[in-house]
Amino acid sequence: MGKSTGFLQYGRAENPHRPVQARIKDFEELYETQSETTRKEQAARCMNCGVPFCQSAIELKGMVTGCPLHNLIPEWNDEIYQGNIAYALNRLLKTNPFPEFTGRVCPALCEKACINGLDGEPVCVHDNEKFIIESAFEQGLMKPRKPAVRSGKRVAVIGAGPSGLALADALNQRGHLVCVLEREEEAGGLLMYGIPNMKLDKRVIQRRVELMKEEGVTFEMNTSVGRDVSFDQLKERYDAIAVCAGAKKPRPVAGFEDDIHGVAYAVDFLSATTRRLQAGAPLPDLRECHVVIVGGGDTGNDCCATAIRLGCTKITQLE
Numbered sequence: 001m002g003k004s005t006g007f008l009q010y011g012r013a014e015n016p017h018r019p020v021q022a023r024i025k026d027f028e029e030l031y032e033t034q035s036e037t038t039r040k041e042q043a044a045r046c047m048n049c050g051v052p053f054c055q056s057a058i059e060l061k062g063m064v065t066g067c068p069l070h071n072l073i074p075e076w077n078d079e080i081y082q083g084n085i086a087y088a089l090n091r092l093l094k095t096n097p098f099p100e101f102t103g104r105v106c107p108a109l110c111e112k113a114c115i116n117g118l119d120g121e122p123v124c125v126h127d128n129e130k131f132i133i134e135s136a137f138e139q140g141l142m143k144p145r146k147p148a149v150r151s152g153k154r155v156a157v158i159g160a161g162p163s164g165l166a167l168a169d170a171l172n173q174r175g176h177l178v179c180v181l182e183r184e185e186e187a188g189g190l191l192m193y194g195i196p197n198m199k200l201d202k203r204v205i206q207r208r209v210e211l212m213k214e215e216g217v218t219f220e221m222n223t224s225v226g227r228d229v230s231f232d233q234l235k236e237r238y239d240a241i242a243v244c245a246g247a248k249k250p251r252p253v254a255g256f257e258d259d260i261h262g263v264a265y266a267v268d269f270l271s272a273t274t275r276r277l278q279a280g281a282p283l284p285d286l287r288e289c290h291v292v293i294v295g296g297g298d299t300g301n302d303c304c305a306t307a308i309r310l311g312c313t314k315i316t317q318l319e
Helices: 036-044 073-082 085-093 099-105 109-113 125-138 162-173 202-214 231-237 266-279 298-309
Strands: 058-060 063-065 154-158 177-181 218-220 240-243 290-294 314-318
Touching: 036 073, 036 125, 063 109, 073 085, 073 125, 085 125, 099 125, 099 202, 109 125, 154 162, 154 231, 162 177, 162 202, 162 240, 202 218, 231 240, 266 298, 290 298, 298 314
Parallel strands: 154 177, 154 240, 177 218, 290 314
Antiparallel strands: 058 063
């Protein structure tokens, strides 16, 4: 516990949003960063509980609370407060392969479980996590981790989304030779094409993929298993195959497609916008459009934020 009175001395201070009128005109990331001093104060709010529910991932009344990865949150909060980014990074990477992703888009179940939240406001775990990994990249601490010994076993991972990347990283660190096959032109899956750039800058994904390549993971892009290469061919070439193909098929609303003109599925809409943004092509023009969004979850809200940036006149969101 870095500071025994931290939770009494300091109030919660989240990373601030960029001004509304500035951020709705572009697709740059939403949040501004805070100083190292502020982050140390926020880390000092962690009470290092005897039973840290923040990292528990336990089920209470049918709902999961706490970090599903069992991140060692009190440990790396203490290291932030002490100014030991290298040690904080060591503890963070122990359980989380890609904190630069979760530090941006995770729903922060850890904060929902924080004991500070019972009689005040929870610790800014989410922002602290992002601070550790981004500081590590800035300070040159994120170097390729190449296995000292290779097993000689070859593994094909089908799909370069979050699960495919995480599995490829884990298998590679254990010394296996991993090839990731992806049907799209860029790795990332939902991270790349389903989450808009203002929540997760695509350069962050590309930075991680380049690091994985340096560590020995190979990628075959624009490769659709079943079309460009058969499953039987993969079985001949590899000792094991992992299918991490995701779920691309949307759930339709009965009658919508037939009765209403101009219906688009959420991820298709978000993907099309991201592809054009990445290619520097003209973005969809929603000026003079009244948009109705069915659903109020993360994806529905991403569609809302994207439609605003594309100039729509009015949005009605149904939940």
